[in-house]
Structures are given as C-alpha cells and as structure tokens.
Amino acid sequence: MALDWVGNLVSIHCGPTLGVYQGEISSVDQTSQTISLRNPFHNGVKCTVPEVTFSAMDIKDLKILEISKNSIEVSKQNGPNSSSTTLMPHSGRKDKGGGGGGAPVNSAPVMVPNKAEPRLQEGGVSPVPHYSKSYGSSSCRGPNQATPKKNGLKNGGHMKNKDDECFGDGMDDVLDEDFDFEGNLALFDKAAVFSQIESSERRGNGARSRGTPGEQTPSRYRHDENILEAKPVVYRQITVPQNGMKEYSTDSGLVVPSISFELHKRLLAAAESHGLSLERRLEMTGVCASQMALTLLGGPNRLTPKNVHQRPTVALLCGPHVQGAQGISCGRHLANHEVEVVLFLPNFVKMLEAITSELALFGKTGGRLVSNVKDLPETPVDLVINCLDSHENGFLRDQPWYKAAADWANQNRAPVLSIDPPVSGQAHAVEAKWSLSLGLPLPLSEGAGRVYLCDIGIPRQVFQEVGIKYHSPFGCKFVIPLHSE
Template structure:
C-alpha cells in the first residue's frame, strides 16, 4: 500500500459524504488522508481516517510531486455542485497552464482537486477561434465569477470567531474632544475666531435667550417670624402668622371693601373644588354613571366657618353631588344668609346626629373657629372618627378640631402654625391685593402661580 502514499484521492462514502485529500497512510482496512475536504468544505481536523467498510468508490487523481526542501502543493477548495450542473463547480484554472510563445505548455507542480475533471484545451474553446464569445461562454463567464465569490466567502468561520467584537468598549477608547482640541490648537488665530463665530448656537422659538436672575424662595416677609414655616411644591417659603396678625389682616380687608361674604364665597368654592377632586372628579360625576353619585356630609357650626361649609355644600349641589348638611345652630348672621341660599337646592338639612348616614364619601368639618378653647362636639367627633370617609376641615383652629381626626385642611391667605391634627394643609387664594398686606406690614408676593389652591409642606430646615 505504500505506493499510493502521496496521491491525491477522491473517496465516496455511504453516509459521510465525499472526501478529497492527499493519502498519507494506507492499509488493507483503512486509509488516512491529510488536507481533507468534505463535500467541498475544508475539514476542521488536519487528517481524516476512513474505514474500508465505509468506502463505496475511490478515485486516484494525481500523485503529489515533491521537490527538495518544503512542499509547495497548492490545493484548491472544491465547491459542492449546484442543482442542474453536471460538472463540479471547481474547474481547472487557466493559470494552471501557461502558454509559451512557441505554442508549448508548461505545467505547474499541482492542480486543483476535483472529482470530475474536465480538461479543456485552448484549441477546443470556440471563444479563442472566433474572438467573439458565444452564448454558452457568456453564461460560463458569469458562473466563474460566482464561483470565485463562493470560493472566497463560502468557507464557515464559526470555528475562527470566538467572541463578538465589543464596539462600545472600542469607541470609549476614542476621545473625540481631545482630537478636536488638538486640531484646533494648530489653527491660526484668525481661523479660530471664524470658527467660533460659526459655532454660535441659534435658539429656537421656545428657548429663553435672556439670562434669568436667581430664584428668591422667601418672597413673603412678616413682621414677627413664627417658629413654623411651610414650603410649596416649587420650594417657595410660606411663613405662618399668629392669630393677632391675621385678625388685623381681616380688619384691613374689611376696611378696603373685602367683606366676609366675599371671603366666604371664595373659601366655599375652593372647598367644593377640592371635594370634587377627592370624590373622583369626572369619573364619579358622569352622566353615564348616575348610579354612583357621591354623597358629602357637611358639619356646620354656628360661626363663619359654618357659613363656609354651607357655601361649599351649595356649590357641590350645583355639580350634582348629593349633600347632607348637619347644622348645630343658625343664630349667626353669616350662617343665616348661607342657609337661606342652600335651602334652594332642596337637599337635606338635619340637626340630629342619629340621622347622619352610615356611609358617605367625604365629610367636611366646619365646626370651630380659631380660639384658645374651641367648642367640643363629642357625638359628632365619635360619628366622624367611626366613618371611613376622608375628612376635610375648613379653616380649623391651629390646634385642630377637638377629638376629630382630620386628613386635609383648607386655610385662607396665610396659614397659622397648625398642629399635626389638622392633617395636610392647603392654602386658598382669596384675591387680596398687595395694599391689604402693606396695611399690616407684610411684604407679600403671590405664591399661587396658575393655581387657586396649593398644597403646603412643613419646612424642616428651620
């Protein structure tokens, strides 16, 4: 078997495909080939051992010629046959034969491996006879071009590429700004100035081109600073005022034409607006959702805070809310005026705690005014605390409504130093002009912005 070593061979097997390569060892039971190709694709291993039982056909192609020194064998990559082609895709390259000027041929040391070799001489080619390629040669030229592409790019590279290229890591190594600074540093001063003028940015229509002054967060100054301060969502500081200063503010407002009726109307409307949001807004007050009409209970005392509650109930009734007013007494003039207007809504007015409903959506508490000893209502407090509805207090005392757990409180103009029993504080704008604040020595700038009611948060920085 040693006489077959060095021959180029094409071996067909039953189920492993067709192998081509150079015989490096051969015995009676197996054959070893090096530089193997399987169905035209280079094998990953350097040699392949084939058993005689698997071989169905064996064809010797050519013996490899060896010269002194290292081997110069060039093995072309066979390409698998395409459908409709009888010949192999790998043909003899015209460069394997060089035509001398005297008409003789000089052969290279090796030829490409192919299973079915078709030797085509230059004399058999019609294109060399006539000088004009026929239709058959035209298609043949196209096929050769495609064959070159497949020969170059048809081999699998999965075993070569181990991991993907990290583009982000490579891009991070490139400092664009440093490169541009280096380039600009080499330019003359005249060119630098011209480039600077070109780089001046143009502003859009919605961009501010004027430099703004720093924001002043303390826009309201009071004569006597209390220990409690509040801040808005925008960070503006709202100082609290004592009861005496607020009473002076009411007197100044009354003298300048801002009567209690005006203030009660604005507080009632603000309370109605907050209540509508708390009950669900447009989801509950929808023409297609009349079976879930919200119910609001208003607890009114015999004072100006009670008049605010009646006013809020009237505004809520005008929005279609089912309102129930509990009235302790109607001896106050402001309460009598608002009660007469509320009766026009035809909604309920009760004076007994036992008639209060067990289920309600919101409870508005307007029972007590600011004083050292606010009046207590034990039965109302017990009913309110036993109910699961949210409680909104209108201008409650700074210490809170006695024995009533409040979640929200709505206060006018400037807040008092409210205790935690009043819950979250909301500030209502009564529309006072700046002259009223100047009368009592308050430096004032409106913190409301585009809103009528704003939330306040306790300032923990003081």
C-alpha cells in the same frame, strides 16, 4: 450568428430626439453595423412604415422584450459555450469567439439579451421599460460572447425573474460568507472610549469637549431643565414680620411662612376695608373648598352622567360662626355639582347674618339640613367636611352637640377635610386627613393632616399694608398643597 437575433422582440432607445422604438428584429447587418425592425412602434404608436433600420451609433440602449422560440432552439443547439453575434458600434470590431478584446469605455451600448417582458399590444400604449445602459469595459466579456443570464422560463417563471432583478445581482457570493459579529465587536474597546470621554469632560470642567480647541461648550442639561439662561430663582418670595413661625413649601420649592391668628385677623380686616367683604370671601372659600372636595371624591372618574346611580355623599358639620358659614357655602357648590350633601347645623336662637343668607341659598339646592346628630347617615359617607371649630370661641367644644358631632365623625370611618381649622394647643376633636387654609397658613399641628392653601383673592398691596412682602405662590391654580419644612 446574426440570424440568432432575428425574431426577437426588442426595445431600442435612441435618445431624447429620436425616442424609443419597439419591434421585431427582421435583420442584422454586421458589415454596416445596422439592425432592422419590422412592424415598429415609435414611442408607443405604430409606425406607418413596415420596417425601420437603425445604425449602432444612434442606439443609446437596447433591451430584449421577448426571445423567439427559434433563438432559444439555436442557443440550445450551439451549447452554453457557443458564441453569438453582438452588435457593436462603428469604432469597435466584430469578432466570433469569446477571446476578443472588450469594447472601449464610454462606447455605444452593447446589445445583450435581457429578461423577457410583456409584448406591446397593437392599438395600446405600453409603458416604456426601465432602460439600463450596458457599456463595454476592459473587464467585460468579449464582443461576441453573450452576457450570461438567469433563465426566467424555469424554476419559478416570471416571479423568479422579478426576484432575480431585485436580489440576484451579484448578491449570492456576498451572502455566502457570514458576518463575524463577535470579531467585529472585539475591535471596539469600550473601556478606552469611556475613559477618553471622562478625561475630556474633566478638562472641560464638567462640560463635554466638542468642536475646535478653546471653544467654549455649554453645559449638559437634564430633560426637565430649562436650557435658556434666566435669573436665579428666589424661593423665599414671601416674608412676614414675625420670625420663628412654622414654614411650609410648595411643590416647586417656594417657601410659604405661616402667620399668627392676630396677623391673619389684621389681614382680613385690611382686605375688607378695600372692598373684599365677608360675603365675597365666603363665596371664594366655598368655590375653592368645593373644588378640592370634588377632586378628593374622584373628579371626572366619579362624577359623570353615566354614574348618576352612584352619586357621592358628603356630610358637612358646621357650627354657628364664620367657619360654619364657609362650610355651608362649600355645601351649596357641591350640591350644584350633583353631590348628595347632608348639612348638620344645630338650632340656635340667634344666628349670624352670613349663616342665614347662606342657609337660604343652600335650601334651593335640594340638600338635606339636619340639626340632630341622630339624623346623620348611619352608613359611612364618602367625605366628611369639618367646620365645627371657631378661631375665637373655644368653649364650643364643651357643648353636647359639638361632642356628639365629633364622635359621629370619628366613628364614621370616612376621610375628613377641615376648612380653615384654628390653632389650638389641645388635640383636635376630629382627626383630619386634609386641612385647607385661607390666604396664608396658620401654624397648624400634626393633627390637621396634610395642609392645603387656597387663594381667596387678597391683592398684593393689602398684604404690604400689614407688613407682609407677598408674591403669589399659586401659579395657575387656586388650591395648592403645602409641605412642612
């Protein structure tokens, strides 16, 4: 009956021109296909007229905002299978009973009861609800049969309505049947697919065949490979005039050949003639050696402002030669970085000028200088730096102070770093864990430990003057590890 709709609060969407009207249904005329609203609101603003009448042809969408108690009681009295009047467009027909034909496709909207939503308060603008058009189709219910809905007034109230709107739209029937994972997985023939991939790769000479036939596809690359085409890498970028010498390699695979001590002396003399004086080499060697020593001592994990009570201790064993001056320079830089440095240097009547100047600078750092082995620490230190040996004077090993210092280093149980160790047929008096070579390495024995190489600033053309073809293997570093071939 048309009276079933009277009293319901509805929202009528009349298109972009007329806008949206909301109000209470006052009457429904089945003959003229019109519906009237009392106390209407137009686009959220209350109208000045008490009642507005709409034709079915003007209605684009209609949504029930609130169902009156009278309509609910009438529906209960009529029963769940009773028919109700549906407002149809002029081109349709009205019928009572559920057996009527459906409205044509793309016809005007059918007025169906919808979920209850909050009533529009007078004096305030309420947001317009989401309008979903309900068009008739050949598969729809009859024109006078109301679309069944889930009553949100029981079994959960308003929250139940929200759940039904999100998840209850025809999903119950779908979820009743479990998905057969095992049966679906059995349809995938893994062995056949991988066999097809391998055969396609063999046809493409190792490249994966993709795209159109005959199209050249690029080779596959690992995550650490460069995809840009480049010239092949030449790993032997340094060549020396002497063949058969010991060779080393860097982490990136570059070959670094060793040189004899005679060629090493010629190289340093050529560098000095071009302005790379002994003082500059001492400074560069001290910086590189101290940087390596700081890393061995723990680096940023050990040398922090919060760890001043556990400052590392380094013992420097130096002799009266250039190698000893290099060790003093290293000790000065370590002391400047808050390292406890104990420098051992025996007393001599005559010292090299380089040693005298380095000692003067070291005395300004606050480090300890001792000339007797008995004054060295009795407890183990963090690191021992060995600069006792000389390239040119091998007789120093017979001196009492040398033997006493070597015995102390071997008994201290601290790791040893040797700076610029010499090449000697004899066993090393102090077994080193690391050795630091300058410029190019010498053919060191196994007792030198792991070999590192530091850059002391010799230009490329200086290498060429002594017959060495040279390309720097250091990259972004000044100290690099070398591996024996």
